[in-house]
Amino acid sequence: MAQSYSARSRAIEPFHVMALLARANELQASGRDVIHLEIGEPDFTTAAPIVEAGQAALAAGHTRYTAARGLPALREAIAGFYHQRYALDIDPQRILITPGGSGALLLASSLLVDPGKHWLLADPGYPCNRHFLRLVEGGAQLVPVGPEVNYQLTADLVERYWDNDTVGALVASPANPTGTVLDRSELAGLSAATRAHGGHLVVDEIYHGLTYGLDAASVLEVDDHAFVLNSFSKYFGMTGWRLGWLVAPPEAVGDLEKLAQNLYISAPSMAQHAALACFEPQTLAILEERRAEFALRRDLLLPALRELGFGIAVEPQGAFYLYADISAFGGDAFAFCQHFLETEHVAFTPGLDFGRHLAGHHVRFAYTQSLPRLQEAVERIARGLRSWQG
Numbered sequence: 001m002a003q004s005y006s007a008r009s010r011a012i013e014p015f016h017v018m019a020l021l022a023r024a025n026e027l028q029a030s031g032r033d034v035i036h037l038e039i040g041e042p043d044f045t046t047a048a049p050i051v052e053a054g055q056a057a058l059a060a061g062h063t064r065y066t067a068a069r070g071l072p073a074l075r076e077a078i079a080g081f082y083h084q085r086y087a088l089d090i091d092p093q094r095i096l097i098t099p100g101g102s103g104a105l106l107l108a109s110s111l112l113v114d115p116g117k118h119w120l121l122a123d124p125g126y127p128c129n130r131h132f133l134r135l136v137e138g139g140a141q142l143v144p145v146g147p148e149v150n151y152q153l154t155a156d157l158v159e160r161y162w163d164n165d166t167v168g169a170l171v172a173s174p175a176n177p178t179g180t181v182l183d184r185s186e187l188a189g190l191s192a193a194t195r196a197h198g199g200h201l202v203v204d205e206i207y208h209g210l211t212y213g214l215d216a217a218s219v220l221e222v223d224d225h226a227f228v229l230n231s232f233s234k235y236f237g238m239t240g241w242r243l244g245w246l247v248a249p250p251e252a253v254g255d256l257e258k259l260a261q262n263l264y265i266s267a268p269s270m271a272q273h274a275a276l277a278c279f280e281p282q283t284l285a286i287l288e289e290r291r292a293e294f295a296l297r298r299d300l301l302l303p304a305l306r307e308l309g310f311g312i313a314v315e316p317q318g319a320f321y322l323y324a325d326i327s328a329f330g331g332d333a334f335a336f337c338q339h340f341l342e343t344e345h346v347a348f349t350p351g352l353d354f355g356r357h358l359a360g361h362h363v364r365f366a367y368t369q370s371l372p373r374l375q376e377a378v379e380r381i382a383r384g385l386r387s388w389q390g
């Protein structure tokens with residue numbers, strides 16, 4: 001008899017791009033030069049001062065569990081960072097260190113969602129959000145968004161889609177896959193709209209630091225009771241170290257700590273020690289250089305893709321993604337991605353991975369490659385368009 005696994009695990013979709021990635025790896029193994037624009041992680045390795053701090057932590061024997069909330073010194077350093085970057089005084093007691101932003105999402109969804117309840121999420125959006133909600137027997141109410149609202153939830157949309165089972169809204173600024181940013185007044189509007197219904201506002205600020213020409217506002221500037229997810233993965237370039245944090249209202253911290261103790265005991269100890277070096281001026285100088293490099297990449301790829309006929313209606317201000325409408329070329333986004341991988345060896349992600357709304361007409365490019373590689377990718381894409389028969 002076939003073994004049966006849980007309905008919640010069956011309900012979770014894999015990343016569709018993985019099939020493409022497997023094929024990309026096959027092509028690479030057979031000697032092809034594949035340009036990877038599908039991967040959502042910085043191509044830079046972790047900055048040297050952080051690596052050195054990690055090595056020193058290992059040599060000093062910091063290999064055991066920490067407190068479930070995380071190292072006090074790291075929580076204080078993060079509070080100091082809020083002061084420096086946003087002029088905010090956040091009590092370190094409100095900060096929990098988590099295994100990646102993913103760990104923070106696990107804590108927030110476990111705390112805030114009962115079975116049958118749901119959060120409003122923008123479609124397109126980061127797919128794992130709805131999967132985490134499903135795991136805790138809740139769900140996502142996907143709200144279709146397009147360029148007219150900057151691909152973000154708005155106070156009006158929250159009002160329109162809120163129903164008796166809605167308990168909150170989750171937004172990301174900058175967002176994945178669109179790179180759009182919510183400004184302070186938009187965040188305040190979302191806060192007021194969710195508060196009016198007695199709901200929770202959760203803001204994913206994982207791409208903070210990676211914004212170009214502006215600094216993203218934190219929701220904590222306008223709503224001291226919002227839940228904020230953040231991570232060392234993207235701006236701090238530590239994807240593989242698995243480290244993030246959650247800022248929660250004071251009254252939620254005890255329950256979150258209990259969940260953390262049970263779900264993962266503590267975030268990785270050596271990663272926490274390494275992350276202490278993130279806030280040193282010499283590290284921040286390296287991270288800012290990288291941010292400038294991402295800006296140059298965006299400024300190369302965005303006009304080049306538009307010139308080729310890709311529809312990118314709003315200029316993305318952050319993260320390292322371009323979400324492009326391919327309607328002008330005809331055909332389905334998955335087949336489109338396959339075509340470019342097979343014929344030109346350029347890999348990018350079909351819209352299907354980010355939701356349902358017009359997903360078949362969109363693809364995401366991650367500019368996580370050097371400028372010369374991006375230039376080469378543009379040339380290959382231009383050539384591939386000539387042989388595409390959508």
Ligand SMILES: Cc1ncc(COP(=O)(O)O)c(C=O)c1O
Binds near residue numbers: 100101103176232244
């Ligand atoms: C919007 C968003 N949130 C959360 C995450 C989770 O990242 P991590 O667990 O590495 O912090 C990602 C990763 O790509 C993301 O794009």
